[in-house]
Amino acid sequence: MFGKFFYNEGMRKCTIAFGAIFNKIQMQRTDSNGNLVQSIPVPLAYAPKEKFLVRLQQQPNLQDDGRVAITLPRMSFEIKSIAYDSSRKLTRMQKFRTVKSNIDGKVLNFNYTPVPYDIGYDLNIYTKTAEGGLQIVEQILPFFQPDYTVTVNVVPELNMKRDVPIVLGGIQYQDTYDGNFTQRRAVVYTLSFTAKTYLYGPAQTQKTIKTVQTDIYTNTDTTNKAREERIIVVPNPTSADADDDFGFTTTIQNFEDGKVHSITRNEDV
Numbered sequence: 001m002f003g004k005f006f007y008n009e010g011m012r013k014c015t016i017a018f019g020a021i022f023n024k025i026q027m028q029r030t031d032s033n034g035n036l037v038q039s040i041p042v043p044l045a046y047a048p049k050e051k052f053l054v055r056l057q058q059q060p061n062l063q064d065d066g067r068v069a070i071t072l073p074r075m076s077f078e079i080k081s082i083a084y085d086s087s088r089k090l091t092r093m094q095k096f097r098t099v100k101s102n103i104d105g106k107v108l109n110f111n112y113t114p115v116p117y118d119i120g121y122d123l124n125i126y127t128k129t130a131e132g133g134l135q136i137v138e139q140i141l142p143f144f145q146p147d148y149t150v151t152v153n154v155v156p157e158l159n160m161k162r163d164v165p166i167v168l169g170g171i172q173y174q175d176t177y178d179g180n181f182t183q184r185r186a187v188v189y190t191l192s193f194t195a196k197t198y199l200y201g202p203a204q205t206q207k208t209i210k211t212v213q214t215d216i217y218t219n220t221d222t223t224n225k226a227r228e229e230r231i232i233v234v235p236n237p238t239s240a241d242a243d244d245d246f247g248f249t250t251t252i253q254n255f256e257d258g259k260v261h262s263i264t265r266n267e268d269v
Contacts, residue, residue, distance in 0.1 A: 006202035008155055011082070011119060014164060014197045017150045018121055019044060019077060021166070027073050027127070027135050040073065042125075042136060047076040049124040049190065072186065073127040073136065081120035085196065088116035098158045099208075099243040106241045108206050111158055114198035121166075125189040130175075133187045137171070140191065144168035155200055167194045208242045210235055215261050226258040227268075 022044055029038040090113045097110040123140075127133040147165040154162050172190040211234050215227040230253040240246035259268040 004202060008200045010154060010197065010199045011079075013152050013154065014119055014195050015046070015079065015121075017152050017164065018166060018193070018195060019046065021148065021150065022075060022077070022123060022140065025075070025136055025139050027132050042073045042075050044075045044077070046078060048078050049076065049122065049188070073125070073132050075123065075125050075136070077121055077123045079119060080122050080192070081118075083118045083120070085116040085118045088196065088198075090114075090116075096155075096158055096160060097242075099241065106208060106243065108208060108242055109157060109203055110206065111155060111160075111200055111203050114154075114200045117197060117199050119195045119197055120169075121193045121195065123191040123193065125191070127187045130187055133189050137189055137191075141168070141171075152197070154198065155203065157203055162198060164195055164197045167196065168192070169194055210238065210240075223260070225260070227255060227261055229254050230261075 025042045025044075027040045027042055028036055029040070031037050092113055094113045095110045096112075097108050099106050099108060125133055125136050127136065144167075146169075147167040149163045149165050151161055152164050154160050169192040171192075174188040174190070175186075211232065214231045216229040216231070217225055218228050219225040232251045232253070234249050234251075236247045236249045255268075257268075261267075262269050
């Protein structure tokens with residue numbers, strides 16, 4: 001089981017979908033009369049909050065022109081936790097199937113029931129003013145009541161798409177201003193989210209089953225006692241593939257010859 005490489009990019013796709021929600025947010029600046037002066041797209045990056053705060057502090061004194069700090073506003077996000085969610089657990093043996101073609105004809109591509117996981121994300125918002133932070137936060141909060149659902153193409157080989165709810169868990173506020181008026185200020189909002197996603201195992205392939213045979217016995221000893229009746233089910237037409245529209249032909253046979261069906265030899269002996 002372990003050692004066979006597979007990579008469905010489940011957490012990567014979920015992270016990309018999470019970031020895509022916030023990649024077109026803007027902040028506007030107006031003059032004293034309320035006229036629009038500037039519309040600023042807010043850049044978004046995957047990075048820890050500490051990295052941005054350290055970069056902001058690289059120019060602690062606004063009168064020091066020798067070093068350039070990053071410009072605000074900005075946003076960043078990162079994965080904070082990954083946890084198994086037993087409340088969304090499904091039966092393990094359910095299969096998701098699709099038909100594909102190869103050199104041997106058409107076969108079934110399938111995957112077993114995925115495993116539910118909660119991925120925690122932190123979205124950090126950095127602005128120079130309290131007003132700027134409120135602008136950005138207010139463009140986000142109304143869409144989470146408390147969740148927002150995105151659709152992720154989880155396993156393209158099986159044409160499987162799944163809706164992933166992203167739940168807003170909490171909001172934290174931090175003002176890093178501490179010192180005299182010449183020091184740089186940063187207002188930081190941290191929004192905590194949980195994405196309720198699923199992780200899939202390796203895809204597997206099996207041939208299409210075209211004949212089903214069932215032997216019925218009058219005794220529980222199926223090794224030494226003879227079969228009495230046999231039911232055979234085949235598709236109609238027999239040339240049908242798994243993705244075709246077809247029916248079934250059922251054949252019922254009765255026996256009194258005292259023979260037993262050998263599975264290994266696939267014949268009656």
